[in-house]
Amino acid sequence: MKLRTIYFGILFIVSLCFIRCTEPFKLVTQSFQDALVVEATITNELKHQEIKLSRTYALESENQDLETNANVRIEDSNNNIYNFHETQSGVYLSNEEFQAVEGVSYQLMISTTDGKQYSSNKEYLPPKVDIEKVYTELVTKDGEEGIQVLVDSKAGSGDANFFRYEYEEAYKIVAPAYSPYDMVFSNVTNDGLSYTIDFVLKPEDVSVCYGINNSTNIILTSSNSSTENKVSSFPLRFIPIDDSRIRERYGILVKQYVQSAEAYNFYKVLRDLGTDASVLVDNQPGFVQGNMFSQQDPNEKVIGFFDVSSVAISKRLYFNYQDFELDPPPYFYDCNYLELNTVEPRSASTLYDQVQYGGLKFYSYSNGIYTIVSRNCGDCTAFASKIRPEFWED
């Protein structure tokens, strides 16, 4: 009897949320602090280098506040000045193409319209390290099966220890319920109870589209604590096996930046503060000082790091689920097929309303039954672009 009592007590506890209940809450600005945000990475690529300027904005706000009409230039230790001009709000491109070279220092100078001047520390280009290969493996990570994209770098010089990665993924989308025909109604009477149906060929093929995403998270690694003076088997991107992106064909391009220790540390602190890595223990958050300073007020908080890094770009790696003998992943959206006839007045009315106003698309017709489907499944341009990227290889 006593034992049963204890057991009951135990069960009672277990059924409740016990240790560290976590719940999201809406961020509300208690007080707002305005600061300039500088996103500037110049590389060894010969191109119009790009610098983005924005400002902090309220926690509740959706809209980024951009810094426009600023005067932006980079000065190097060879007394070259590269001026920038604003191509769209907050985005500044260098007037001419240039590339960063080793042994030369670069300094970013910004004057904003409110009359404030900002400058960066002088930065040098780290040596370039090439990508050896980008490859995939089928793995199980925390109980979830997926395709892991990994990177190996070539061996670099001793000064190239800090790596930051970006990737650009592209994938083909094929609408699962595509019909080359559209349904067109005419002679509509009685609010859509009776009508004539015509089938017209679609003006263009909207069955195949392409999605392109850029990485948004900060991906870093260092070869400092590694036995080899290079990056090996670095897990860059994990795609679960049921991810729709590998349903047709998936391609990934990897950019490998070699950074200075300071730039790496800046990105690392930024990343760590935004990652809940541990249980019950919280990192001390705070302002992450970059290398940009106000010339008028050294205490003014300026966000961002003027990063001069060398970049290597991989070949695009393509694969899909069949390469790993997996089941086909589901489509991006659930397709709701609606089968309707025109004999029944209610059905006929639904068909008209759904196609005309509900945005559903015609899929097939047989034996007096019309099958219509949600637009995302019949027309991939509903959510993606049908323009085939220049780089795409089938």
Added chain:
Amino acid sequence: MKRLIVTYLFFLLSQICVSQNLQRVTISFNNVSIKEAILKLEDVSGFKFYYEQNWFEETLISKSYQDESIGNILDDILRETNINYLILKDRIILTKNNAIITKLPLDFFKSQDLNNENNDDTELKTPVFQKEYMAAKNGNTNVELLTVGKENKNASKTKFTVSGYIRDSKTNRPIENLTILIRDKNISAITNEAGFFSIEVPKGLNTLEISSLSYGQSSKKVIVYGSGDLSFNLEESLEQLDEVLIESSKDDNVKKAIVGVTKVDVQGIKNIPLVLGERDVLKVATTMPGIKTAGEGALGYNVRGGKVDENLILFDNSVLYNPSHFFGIFSAINPFATGSVDIYKGSIPAEFGGRLSSVIDISTKEANMEKFSGEGNIGPITGNLTLETPIVKDKVAIMAGVRATYSDWVLKSISEESIKNSKASFYDAIFKYDHKIDENNKIQATGYLSNDEFSISSDSIYSYGNRLASIKWDHNFNDKNRSSLILASSQYKFNILYEGIFNRNFDYGYSINETQLKLVAKYNYSKQHKFSYGLSSKLYNIQPGDMKPLGDESIVQSKRLEREKGLESAIFISDLFEVNDKLLLDIGFRYSLFAALGKRNQNIYDVNQPISNESVIDTKVYSNNEVIKTYGGPEIRFSSRYFITPSLSIKAGYNKTIQYSHLLSTNTTASPVDSWKLSDLNIKPERAEQFSVGLYKNFDDNSHEISIEGYYKKMKNLLDFKTGAELVLNENIETVLLPGEGKAYGVEFLIKKKKGQFNGWLSYSYSRSMIRLDSKFLSNQVNNGKYFSANQDRPHDINLISNYKLTKRYSFSLNFNYQSGRPITYPVGKYIYNGEEQVLYSDRNKYRIPDYYRFDVGVNIEGNHKNVKLAHSFWNISVYNVLGRNNPYSVYFVNENGEIKGYKSSIFSIPIPTITYNFKF
């Protein structure tokens, strides 16, 4: 009810004594105090009066009586006071508040007369005492008459030394801190931890009064013929307190010189409801003012605004580096093995050092020398069993205790996704050996082991543990001199094992070892001066980080930081100086010296630049055991007490401390995988000074305590770090270090009711703890170099611990706790960087998480009170956080799919009911 009986008895007795009452006296008092009047009355009437001097107020009386009965005279002069009297034959006993009964419970004393020499014929040989002896014997038959010593007819000595041991008659354990008093001669002594006392007594009849809280007050008539032994046993009489006279001597809080000391009543805590049924002595300590934690799941304790690494936690003299299991939810101290817990938060005795804020001195209890016994409990998470047994009766005994989690089912059964793959388990074990070699030599050895293992994700396992060992030899040279020699060693280590699916598997370990040799001696020079002195030396050996690849495929480079070695030594002396009846000084002086030792490399930095890897101008190489740098300094430990009235005292203290070892942490709360580092060429020791003052008052025969204390503390060279600093495997910690200055101040209030059906305490503290991280270099400033709230700054803290004993079997308890929320750094804006939302944080600790409050309730049901039974048992049913308040523990912000999300987490956000079964035999 009891009081009624007492009164009734008193009434009866008054009737019996009516004949004496009628004795008539002629006397007059002219502007004399009551005390003087009593003395005069004693003179005139021939009655002997018994009373305590400090009962009387300084009011003066002028009266005169003509052939009046003594009873009427006393009625008259005591009318305005709260003093009762009782006339027994030729003696008059005055009592304060209470009425008196003449019968003590049967076998209240089980005394024996151990000195049998010539006992039989003492009467014949000592005609001097004949009258007194007869008087004593006839006067009050329930007070036993004892004799001590052998009379030497030719001796001219008038004073003799009476000494002996006082033991509990049931357990035969020595009784410590028992006061032996010869009231009319103003002679007193206190038993030491061996139950031993020694007292200088005048020849002839003496009345020894013995008092302590648990053994009540009693008196013995002793006829002293010469020096000799007087050992006897006492029976514990907690429940008889109401019947037995009168006042307890548990008035240490008023009496002692030391300021800011907290004692945890280890036995008393069983009635306090605690989460998951774990009795936890340190958690109870946090309900006292000035001792806090960062939250329910936080490791360590913050004492008077100090950080968690500033407490010297001693477990039988060995340093316990991590006093917590399971992220601080359980303490690592086995409650059944614990004898006493003393927390010094204001004045720290000179014998202790090496930490800034406090000393938490935990002693295990002495193993039962009498018989086999044990104690255990069964709770939902852990089971605990502690056994004690004598090996050689009254000489050698051992105690062993084990506490462990049953399994990690708790975490396994949690539905929350983030911890589903988690597991956690822990155990701790203690072994103790007690050996009484003879009256003057005693050895005690303690071993302790704790281990925790947890994993949060499926690929990593964290483990940590303490390992302690100590041996102590107590030696009495003579009545005035005794010493203890202590050898204690301690180890703390943790380990992170990572086994993922890629080639980055590793095994990372850290360990700190220390071994200390310490000699403490006590010299009771005189009643006025009691000295304590000694020296200690401690050798540290730290493995600050060892990274090893795991498996052949791993590309992780094995890396091992250079070992750290250091020697911390100190000499100390203190004098407990009783200047007069009212003023007591405790003057302590400690000189500590730390030497960082090689073999190591140390960087030397350009002083004109912020310390960084770029500003290294030289690297010095030190060979093995070469002194890298020494630090040291005097540490004054002064405290004083002044009696304003006998139950009201004022105390003041000044305390200086130096800390040479530091916990490295970039977290807002401590973690079990934070490492300790010694001071070296670039890391200076932390230093603190504290001023404290307090007012203490006891009421109603010390059953109520009230105190108010204030303190101001200044700290230097506190260790803080740059945002996002990397501490793991960092060879040059100084490059990310921000040395800080701190100040803490506060007022602490405590009211305590120690006796009665309803007991408990209420504490409130207002305290602040501020830190300043300033530097001439902008990059090393936090909040522009101004003072800001430290992470442990929680200004308001209210605790109520209450217990109501309904019957002997049932008692109910209620806890309440309120605390200001801890400071946090909150976003003041967001921005997009690298395509991802990020937040801009406010100045550090500018905001607070919401206030914390919690109610707990509990019921204790004692087993039946049959006389013959196998074990004494009780059930404890408690509900923690009965209101189910969701107290946020932390607030944090994470990036999810490029967007910033805010989360708040809490530890025990719902009522936690628990049933535990406890037994004792």
